[in-house]
Amino acid sequence: MDRNLKGRLEARLGAHLKAPVYQRGDETEIRIEPGSVPEVLTVLHDSVDMRFEILADLAGVDTGEVMQVVYHLWSTMTPDWLRIVADGISRDDPRCPSATFLWTGAEWLEREAYDMFGIVFEGNRDLRRIFMPPDYTSFPLRKDFLLPDDAARSPGSGVRHVERAHVPADLADDPSGGIRRAPVS
Amino acid sequence: MALGDRGTKAGGATGRGGAGSRDANRGLVPATPGELTAPIVVPNTMWAAADPLAYVGGPTDEITHLREFGETDAGRKDDARWGALQVIPTNADYILDLIRANSLWPLLSGLACCAFEMMSSATSKNDMDRWGMFPFRASPRQADVLIVAGTLTTKMSGPLIRLWEQMPEPKWCVALGDCTVSGGRYKRSYSVVQGIDRVMPVDVYIPGCPPRPEGLIYGMMQLGQMVKDRRGHWTEREIGPTAPDDI
Amino acid sequence: MPERQPSQRSSSGGAEALAASSRAAGQAASAAPPPPQADSQQFSTDDPRILLDRQIGVPLYEPIPPYPTRTEREGEFYTLGDGEMFLNVGPHHPATHGVLRLVVKLSGEQVVDVDPVLGYLHRGVEKICENSDYYHVIDQVDPLEYTSSLFQEWAAVLAFEKLMDVQVPRRAEYIRVLSAELLRISSHTLYMGFLALDLGGLTPILYSFIERDEIVEMLAALTGARMLFNYFRIGGVNGDLNHEFMSRLGDWMSRAAKQTEANAGLLNENEIFVRRTRGMGVMDREMALRYGVTGGNLRASGVPFDLRRAHPYSVYPELDFNIPTRQEGDSLARYLIRVDEIRESIKIIDQCLHNMPDGPVMARLPRLLRPRPGRAWGACEGPRGMLGVYAISDGSDQPFRFRIHDPSFVNLETVPALLPGNLLADTMAIVSSLDPVMGGIDK
Numbered sequence: 001m002d003r004n005l006k007g008r009l010e011a012r013l014g015a016h017l018k019a020p021v022y023q024r025g026d027e028t029e030i031r032i033e034p035g036s037v038p039e040v041l042t043v044l045h046d047s048v049d050m051r052f053e054i055l056a057d058l059a060g061v062d063t064g065e066v067m068q069v070v071y072h073l074w075s076t077m078t079p080d081w082l083r084i085v086a087d088g089i090s091r092d093d094p095r096c097p098s099a100t101f102l103w104t105g106a107e108w109l110e111r112e113a114y115d116m117f118g119i120v121f122e123g124n125r126d127l128r129r130i131f132m133p134p135d136y137t138s139f140p141l142r143k144d145f146l147l148p149d150d151a152a153r154s155p156g157s158g159v160r161h162v163e164r165a166h167v168p169a170d171l172a173d174d175p176s177g178g179i180r181r182a183p184v185s
Numbered sequence: 186m187a188l189g190d191r192g193t194k195a196g197g198a199t200g201r202g203g204a205g206s207r208d209a210n211r212g213l214v215p216a217t218p219g220e221l222t223a224p225i226v227v228p229n230t231m232w233a234a235a236d237p238l239a240y241v242g243g244p245t246d247e248i249t250h251l252r253e254f255g256e257t258d259a260g261r262k263d264d265a266r267w268g269a270l271q272v273i274p275t276n277a278d279y280i281l282d283l284i285r286a287n288s289l290w291p292l293l294s295g296l297a298c299c300a301f302e303m304m305s306s307a308t309s310k311n312d313m314d315r316w317g318m319f320p321f322r323a324s325p326r327q328a329d330v331l332i333v334a335g336t337l338t339t340k341m342s343g344p345l346i347r348l349w350e351q352m353p354e355p356k357w358c359v360a361l362g363d364c365t366v367s368g369g370r371y372k373r374s375y376s377v378v379q380g381i382d383r384v385m386p387v388d389v390y391i392p393g394c395p396p397r398p399e400g401l402i403y404g405m406m407q408l409g410q411m412v413k414d415r416r417g418h419w420t421e422r423e424i425g426p427t428a429p430d431d432i
Numbered sequence: 433m434p435e436r437q438p439s440q441r442s443s444s445g446g447a448e449a450l451a452a453s454s455r456a457a458g459q460a461a462s463a464a465p466p467p468p469q470a471d472s473q474q475f476s477t478d479d480p481r482i483l484l485d486r487q488i489g490v491p492l493y494e495p496i497p498p499y500p501t502r503t504e505r506e507g508e509f510y511t512l513g514d515g516e517m518f519l520n521v522g523p524h525h526p527a528t529h530g531v532l533r534l535v536v537k538l539s540g541e542q543v544v545d546v547d548p549v550l551g552y553l554h555r556g557v558e559k560i561c562e563n564s565d566y567y568h569v570i571d572q573v574d575p576l577e578y579t580s581s582l583f584q585e586w587a588a589v590l591a592f593e594k595l596m597d598v599q600v601p602r603r604a605e606y607i608r609v610l611s612a613e614l615l616r617i618s619s620h621t622l623y624m625g626f627l628a629l630d631l632g633g634l635t636p637i638l639y640s641f642i643e644r645d646e647i648v649e650m651l652a653a654l655t656g657a658r659m660l661f662n663y664f665r666i667g668g669v670n671g672d673l674n675h676e677f678m679s680r681l682g683d684w685m686s687r688a689a690k691q692t693e694a695n696a697g698l699l700n701e702n703e704i705f706v707r708r709t710r711g712m713g714v715m716d717r718e719m720a721l722r723y724g725v726t727g728g729n730l731r732a733s734g735v736p737f738d739l740r741r742a743h744p745y746s747v748y749p750e751l752d753f754n755i756p757t758r759q760e761g762d763s764l765a766r767y768l769i770r771v772d773e774i775r776e777s778i779k780i781i782d783q784c785l786h787n788m789p790d791g792p793v794m795a796r797l798p799r800l801l802r803p804r805p806g807r808a809w810g811a812c813e814g815p816r817g818m819l820g821v822y823a824i825s826d827g828s829d830q831p832f833r834f835r836i837h838d839p840s841f842v843n844l845e846t847v848p849a850l851l852p853g854n855l856l857a858d859t860m861a862i863v864s865s866l867d868p869v870m871g872g873i874d875k
Contacts, residue, residue: 025594026743027809054737055724056811057820057837070822070835072809079743081809105724108845116558126505131554131874132376133340140375140559147373147563182805182827293526297553297871298578298659300530305648308641323526336575341531341552344523370572373563374556395659 002028002080008050016040018087029083034069034096037086044073044082045102051075052082055103060113063184064143067094067119087185089119091142098123116141285329285355286409292328293321294348296335299362299395303334306398318405325351330408331385332401336364336371337378349385357408360387361401363394370394509547515539519856523552527630527860530870534847536859543859546851548844553874561834566592566666566801569834573821574660576836577872580619582612583814584836584872585664590745590810591821592666595803603791604668605747610784611651611663613777614681617688618647619815620770620777621695623867627767628699630864631708636698643695646684653677667795673788681785688778696771709763713850713862716761723849724842727817728769729866733761739813746812750787753780763865770815770867802829816840816867838872 005028006021016039018031032040044052052073061068067089073082089096098121099106110121111130118139121127129136138145295303307313307321322328325348337345349358360381363369368379381387388411391404501507512518516539523531531552537545557576561569573588574581586608593600600608625640648658653676655663663670699705715725720733730737736757740748756772758765805827811820817839824833843866850862 024806025808027594027807029807053721054726056726056818057809057822057835059822059833059835059837061824061833061835072820072822072837074743076742081743081811083807083809103724104722104849105842105845108841109724112841126503128502128506129551131551133551140556141562145375145559147375147559181832184805184824184826184832294524296531298575301578301659305641305645308638308645310642310645321526335530336553336555338552338554340554341523344552348524370575371555371560373560375559376554376556397658 001025002078005050005078005080005082012043012047012050013040023080026080027083028078028080029085031085031087034086034089037069037084037097037099038101040084041071041099041102044084050077055099055105056081058099058106058109058113060117060119060141062091062117062141062143065091065183067091067117069096069113069119071099094119096121100124115139118142282413286412288317289329289357289405289409289412290320290322290327291318291330291332292325292348292352293323294331294333294345296333296337296341297364299334299364302395302398303332303361303401306401311398311402313402313405316402316405316409325349326353328352329355330357330359330405332359332361333365333381334361336362336369337381337384338376339378340376342378342384345381346384357388357412358385359389359391359404359408361391361404362396363392366390366392506547509535509537509545512537513539513544516544521859523549527864529626529864529868532844532863532868532870532873534859534863536851536856538856541855541857543851543854543856546848546859548847550844550870550874553870555875557875558834558836561831563830565829566803566831569831570664570666571660571662573836574662575871576838576875577814577816577819577840577869578659579622579869580615580815581660582608582615582663583812583819585661586612586812587810587814587819587821587836588823588834589664589666590812591808591823592801592803592810594808594810595806595823595825596666596797596801597804598667598795598797600668600746600795601792602747602789603672604793604795606784606788607669607673607793608664609747609751610781610788611654611661611669613780613784614647614651616815617692617774617777618644620774623770623815624695624699624767627709627763627861627864628705630860631705633699633702633705636695639695639698643691646680650677650680650684653680665794666801667797668793670794672793681781685778685781685785689775692771692774692778696774699767700771706764708858708861709767709865712763712854712858713865714760714762715846715850719846719849720761723846725817725839725846726842727814727839728773729766729817729843729846731755731757732765732769734759739811739818743811745810751780751783753777753783763862766865766867773815800829802827811837814839816869816872817843836872836875838875840866840868840870840872844868844873 001023003023006023009021009028009030010017013030013032016032016036018033022029030040044050052075054074056072056074057070058072059070061070066087069086069089071084071086073084075082086096094117096119098110100110100121100123107124107126108130110119110124111127113119114121114124114127115129115131116139128134132140291303295301305311307319313319318330325331329352331349331352333345349356358381360366364371364377365381368374368377371377372379378384389404389408391400393400396404501510516537519536519538521534521536523533525532533549533552535547535549536543537547555575557572561572564572569592570585570588573584577584592598621640621643625637628636651661651663652658653674655661655670715729715733717734720730720735725733726737726739734757736755738755739745740753741755753776756769756776758769803825805825807822807824809820809822811818813819818837819839820837822833822835822837823831826832844863846866847863851859854862
């Protein structure tokens with residue numbers, strides 16, 4: 001929990017932040033628009049007081065309503081992990097600028113996000129499928145891609161029978177199977 | 186393009202050269218270094234296989250999905266194994282079976298974690314070389330047993346089926362580990378073949394995740410016994426899941 | 433593919449296949465000229481340019497895209513220059529560490545470019561984990577880095593413990609470190625064996641497997657399984673140390689140091705090994721940081737980044753060990769770093785055994801785990817690099833998103849930059865020196 005880091009982030013990136021800097025444990029999280037990804041990443045990478053030089057991860061997330069691209073960065077100047085959530089990518093035409101101009105290693109990570117979610121990274125020179133065969137048409141990690149036994153109303157459809165025993169009769173036809181899920185932001 | 190020039194030059198040159206048995210290579214134009222040469226494709230008339238469909242790679246070209254492959258006869262053509270004398274084994278056949286059973290050379294087909302247990306059973310502590318199985322051949326042409334060790338995904342199933350087809354008879358297949366037996370822990374996955382018996386005939390199933398090397402050795406012992414007993418109804422071996430559909 | 437009869441002249445089909453394999457980017461078969469007519473020539477079968485038709489074989493899986501190339505990089509790769517050819521070091525290959533396919537563009541014996549094709553082991557673990565509860569996730573995550581599965585579990589468990597704000601008892605932390613460092617030694621020993629195997633040495637792998645068998649039997653006495661342990665739990669570990677494990681561990685520790693030196697001595701001073709790895713696959717500091725490489729590969733390039741010291745987790749702050757770092761960045765440096773790390777791990781295990789506290793091995797947790805809605809990132813230092821897990825919870829008992837960051841994935845990404853300029857024989861040596869495990873790469 002690095003308060004200094006919060007101050008520095010707000011100072012440098014104030015205009016880009018969609019939400020206040022969120023800190024919990026040893027993680028600091030900022031939310032930005034996908035369009036500001038190149039600028040924010042450049043600022044974080046190059047600025048002298050927070051040199052986030054190590055790209056730890058680049059992941060895609062499908063919240064059900066929107067998609068996100070989540071970057072995790074590490075800097076030797078702060079003990080916190082920095083998480084950048086590029087929020088608000090639409091599910092119908094997911095596009096996000098590529099980070100390959102800064103880190104060549106982001107190329108395959110973005111290929112993986114494309115393969116699993118369909119997020120098109122503009123600026124990635126090699127955006128093709130990496131895991132699935134090249135003629136595969138679906139994007140497996142999207143929330144509308146259901147595994148076989150999730151779609152069926154079987155005891156294995158995402159509800160353990162232990163829990164199903166406690167589901168009241170009026171919830172028996174509940175498509176969520178009695179699992180209360182909070183909306184994911 | 187280099188390709189275009191090659192073609193026309195060769196065509197023009199041979200037109201002028203003419204056919205003569207004295208100088209069979211007259212018509213061929215030597216390639217200059219650095220130039221991409223177009224090969225001259227001729228039909229193969231020097232030898233022909235007994236079965237016109239033998240090397241065409243027939244049914245597997247037309248089949249686009251694994252389920253269709255199982256429903257055709259292509260997967261059941263294993264009747265080349267024992268030949269015409271399969272009813273009454275002679276002494277020579279008995280000795281041949283002994284030889285085969287004691288010298289089963291596996292194909293190095295380690296796909297995932299089970300490959301490490303396979304390698305572990307081949308190395309010093311659990312030595313499979315005691316039964317003649319140490320040479321893990323990399324080339325399918327030299328292998329007897331295809332030990333499928335590791336998860337088979339839909340993308341890999343094509344190359345694996347080709348490997349199986351390239352192995353000469355007699356050949357056997359061993360499914361090592363839960364993933365190859367039935368899909369195992371990946372029962373719900375969208376990209377895992379639920380058991381290799383959907384795509385190739387299996388002789389021995391070795392369950393476990395991963396099975397201990399002693400388990401693999403036990404499975405290979407069973408296989409050796411099957412070879413010696415000529416068990417397993419290889420001629421009617423089926424491809425396809427043996428579990429009922431509604432499971 | 434067009435239908436072909438075996439007895440007909442299929443010169444046009446053959447030429448089409450060839451044109452497909454030497455097609456420039458984006459141009460269809462219209463660019464290929466009609467081949468010379470077969471019946472107007474006399475051929476000697478000694479001529480290497482003569483191809484028997486498809487009775488010998490068709491390309492088994494397209495090394496070259498028959499479709500128009502989709503991306504810039506693909507077009508650039510699948511365009512052949514003068515004297516270049518493609519060689520498909522296919523998914524089935526004795527040296528590819530699993531099912532990795534490298535389409536190598538060669539000019540003679542020298543590699544010009546390489547396109548790794550992954551996905552032959554993609555099992556959809558992330559999707560399965562989204563539909564499993566947290567205990568099952570830990571089990572599902574094992575076969576990713578199958579030679580070092582405890583580290584994979586550790587990363588997942590770190591992320592989940594952050595989500596649930598669970599305090600892990602100190603004895604459990606020490607047992608975690610002990611078992612994980614044992615597995616690190618096993619993984620590094622296997623690395624040494626496989627590196628030698630890819631260079632042609634068949635002996636060190638046998639010694640590596642002896643070592644690995646001993647360690648893995650130890651861990652089987654502790655966890656119940658030889659390879660996919662499923663031992664770590666959210667809040668601790670699954671079971672306490674037992675007599676069998678301690679006696680095996682004591683036996684092994686009494687000869688561990690000498691055994692390590694003997695195993696390393698097989699290769700360290702072997703002239704063939706040193707000459708084939710020195711100066712090969714040099715990755716300098718900037719390149720390593722640009723690619724996001726972590727672990728021993730990064731430390732071999734001069735960046736002393738080790739998560740156990742940079743962002744300490746578990747009880748590593750209390751343990752005394754060094755981080756070996758080298759400056760050269762070649763395959764030999766990567767190998768030597770791992771040998772050094774084995775020695776450091778033996779030191780750590782020693783300290784764990786001496787300082788093992790008493791207490792429970794598992795925190796008290798409810799049966800049905802429902803973390804607070806939120807996001808957590810947990811990372812640990814595995815034998816190949818930083819293993820990261822990003823978990824999003826939505827308040828139910830299944831993770832909403834379970835993202836695994838695997839170090840071998842980014843390590844392998846450097847291959848198209850490391851291989852060109854080397855000979856084909858060094859290809860597998862360089863790939864092998866990066867220590868890829870296909871299970872983790874393909875998830």
